[in-house]
Amino acid sequence: MKSFLHVQDLGDLRVALAEAKEIKNDRFRYVESGRNKTALLVFFNNSLRTRLSTQKAALNLGMNVIVLDVNAGAWKLETERGVIMDGDKSEHLLEAIPVMSCYCDIIGIRSFAGLTDREYDYAETVYHQFVRYSGKPVFAMETATVHPLQAFADLITIEEHKQKARPKVVLTWAPHPRALPQAVPNSFAEWMNAADVDFVITHPEGYELDPLFAGDARVEYDQMKAFEGADFVYAKNWSCPGVTRPADYGKILADYHDMLHWTVSDRQMAITDNARFMHCLPVRRGMIVADSVIEAPTSLVIPEAANREISATVVLRRILQGMQE
């Protein structure tokens, strides 16, 4: 594997899930596979879980790790071509990428959507510049439109906790005071569509996810109807993906004060089939979810975060294997 953005990049999901189980039982099993290999993790945006879990995964495989926070200690980087660099950005990504690639074997990228130019974000411009100009395998640690390490960890968590062969999984929009990217819901939808689950998406009208990710998933605009009989509830805010109205891309369509009935609370959870609550974290309590739901024994937010180490170990191992081919 030379690039990791989408569920298809992992091949057969059942094989990947079996590998995740194997690694979880013995996370240092492949400690020799990364000897003398260096992972460079490049962060254009903040992170807690991705930063720690991906470093831990690399260590599980015996790799060396370098972490670069582009906005703290490095030169500010220009990412667009054809601009006159007379502002505060001292270096262009097109020089910085080949320089970074001199010091590593694999590169992880965290670079969020700008949420102003849909075409630029959905082309994954920054990620593909790394692929093109580094000459090294590259993997997404949440890019403009996807967060596959999170979605893989979410799927591992569902597999571990499901009580039915084909559980009902509901992805629900929830309110937030700031405009957030669509990366997490996009990837969650993509991975759930590839998994053996009954998948339903619920959100207010106007927040339709890009069909590339939503696929044929059922969309139910009535949140209470969507929650009926659910086995897993996955909450997340996202800004307008601009599918039905491109001019609204990246916008919040209604004041969050008027949307607090979408906050996941005991009212909605009561009509599920004792559903497990999920969220990628960080989460704003009182906005996305009520304290009582996230603190309940049915909450899976910590196991999900723990599984980030496992998903990253599988992905890094696959990349290392690809380097031997």
Ligand code: CP
């Ligand atoms: N879920 C997730 O990616 O968390 P961080 O933003 O803290 O890495």
